[in-house]
Amino acid sequence: MKKFTRIAIANRGEVAVRIIKACEEMGIETVLLHSEADINSRAFRMATKTICIGPAPTAESYLNIQANINGALAGGAQAIHPGFGFLSENADFAEAVGKAGLTFIGPSPEAIRALGDKVHCKELAKQAGLPLVPGYQGENQDVEHLIQQAEKIGYPVIVKAAAGGGGRGMKLLKSSTDARELIESAQREGQSAFGSPKVFLEKYLDRAKHIEFQVFGDSTGNVQHFFDRECSVQRRHQKIIEEATSPSLTDELRRRMGEAACAIATLGKYKGAGTVEFLLQDGEFYLLEVNTRLQVEHPVTEEVLGVDLVKMQILTAQGDYVHDAKQIRVPRGHSIECRIYAENPFLGGVPSTGLLGHVEWPEGPGRRYEYGFDANDTITPFYDPMIAKVIVWDESRPRAIQKMIRVLKDSVVFGVHTNIPYLIEILSHKEFVMGTMTTRFIETYFGESLKEPTLTDIEKTVAAGALLQLRGGANGASTTSSSPWASYWRGI
Template sequence: MKKFKRIAIANRGEVAVRIIKACEELGIETVLLHSEVDIQSRAYRMATKTVCIGPAETAKSYLNIAANIEGALAGGAEAIHPGFGFLSENADFAEACDKAGLVFIGPSAKAIRALGDKVHCKELAKKAGLPLVPGYEGEQQEISRLMAEAEKIGFPVIVKAAAGGGGRGMKLITQMSDARELIESAQREALSAFGSAKVFIEKYLDRAKHIEFQIFGDSTGQVVHFFDRECSVQRRHQKIIEEATSPSLTDDLRRRMGEAAVAIAQLGKYKGAGTVEFLLQDGEFYLLEVNTRLQVEHPVTEMVLGVDLVKAQILTAQGEFVFNPQQMRVPHGHSIECRIYAENPYLGGVPSTGKLGKVDWPEGPGRRYEYGFEDGDEITPFYDPMIAKVIVWDESRPRAIQKMIRVLKESTVFGVHTNIPYLIEILSHKEFVNGTMTTRFIETYFKDPIPQPELSEVEKQIVEAALKQARGGAVTATVGLGQEMNSPWQSYWRGI
């Protein structure tokens, strides 16, 4: 296969920037396929060429297969990188790329159908003898049948979208009286996010850890794993903080889980980057799902192993990436990633939109930032509110935690609220520091909004002076954080 001259990116935000940077290092031009509202973004400014594929509504732009194909061809691309989310795990999209003469940078449509569909994946896992959480993955999707299966499994159960992940189309059911409403809600959300209303049900493990293994299949079909990540800190089934490697695994568990991850990937004839996710409880692990794409949290694996997964994806799609059996990859040190969301941490994570003011990520050794927006860019209400990822590396987990807290306190984001103070609270919690947190960590300790910090007298005087200057008139004698909507302190940026 010839080397690509130009690659289209069917995504947005920080992942689009990540792909553009990998392409630049390989000397490849890029075409950003974007919606109408995403012209104020870093990726838009960085791409070699841009093609608008539709309005803000995802069904008419980022989830529109025909629009993405037409945009890529119009931009002169030879391949498409789907990033994560949107169409990244859509087998029909991979197939459409192939029919249009475009290389889909990811696994084959057949592999996506075998592993990316959560129900088919579990069927394959059963054949391989992999441990599974008890559940129902049948084709009969009538509400009455799904309710009966939930009751048979025993509450609590969790209903999940078969065609995707990322917490979308996922609902926890604790009693029969809520089953119909929550199943219908999951189906609607799954249809909106992934184009398929199909769901499955499984027993909810209430003390589980979420552990995943990074797998990769090279150009020859050889599959290896790049070790594990801990992703137990989740809010509404959406990961917030991830780290590599997991502090929860013994050497024996790591070996057995890694072997299981590679086994199912080989059964699916997998090529490129993917992730096999497990739940770990009471020393036993269960296959959760396989994500047939790059993960949001891939940087922590890159930091501890010294690999570039995006470049490896592109090279594999070109038929060039082959593992060297003599090159042993061993994790070194510890890496943590925090997702920075535009949201108000004092109101329970309500999205915060608007134009960004000053944004500054502090430089330093072992620090990495992946961001899709800069000073003056607009954070709109149309998409996921994640605006950046902060990644740190240090020689040990305790030092990595300390470094992350320091980095977050030194980070500056004006114009919108962010979850930075929320992240600092989590990183400082005893259970996180000890590495004993489970997927119920947030639900147990951070169910309510965090308290707002009080302004000092000096800070209040600064607020008063700034407001007076901005409005050209007098202001009230005292202003508290959150009491004055136009206060320059409204956007949390400073350390606690």
């Protein structure tokens, strides 16, 4: 059994901080592999050692396989943790890590190819008899052929990047009119975000809930599930609010879906943390995909089950984690996670980049914060604009909702706009409170920008003074249009 003394982190933001904290608890040093744009970040300050692997563009840094491996070797690491996104579901990266004499903290390259590739996963699911949404997963990627297949399936149809997740490379085709443009756009996004332009098609279920199960394969390959999460609140196929456990499942449905999740993971010879995602509509569930990595929303599972999934990942990679057959896990209470984005909710969610001013996360029982930036750090336009995740736990779902609203109202972020007002509106909506929301919830009720509140003269004066101070005072104020409120997204 190997013991890691130093782990390289091939990621950024709040997930890099999360991994560093787990390593610190285990007495393991860390090497942060970062881009030039992420020098001013919390993870950069926390890591034992930092190594720059390239400039801001992801293709030249976070998606550069050899640069990450070279950085890990130069930093004296024995293993690489990929976090989520970027190269976390790239089988070639996992394979290259092993060939370099390092340990990939995640599933094997073979498991990633079998389950992480959405097309191969569906082929495996067919063998296992799992229910699938009608669609096309063929090798022919010619746009004309894909359009023909979409017409056979029947609009509306979802086109998805085969090599990734997280809402990237995903487009909704409503008719043949815009099919070509959207398919080509999905292929470009897939290439940019995951290094592969391959896509597949699925029938769009218009009243579905998005339910996922956390699975974990231990060092022996024994797979168990750690129950479910409700992820139906999504905007442009990107999750915004997640919960554990789902208010939508009966005990019987939870049992059947959990068994299906374990079955597909076992077939894929899965080790480590993974997530099996389903769509649920009219009492029937369908396999959506398997994410062969840690999820952004993993904290809600940790809160209701009292586990540390990142520590378990590291122990499994060391060959030192085995499920306790005598331990019966039962979810306790309810947990909700909200993603805090640097964006303007009054302008349709336009990202709000710039220098962070005062930041304050209100402490209290059942409150947890995972954030990648502190005051005086810069939110750049190069990456996902998520600043932090706010997680709450309480004894029941209604109390957890009320606690989250209170926490968000008490949270302070100066310097950039955030989506906090947007989140509060969602949490207060009757459909969310009742737990009946579907994946079309945002589209149905929050398709327009929030109405911006009117500021009093005193509030305007205070805001102007705060902005002036953030820019360095009257003498240091820039004469150019550098206001983060005027910045627009030019992400890569």
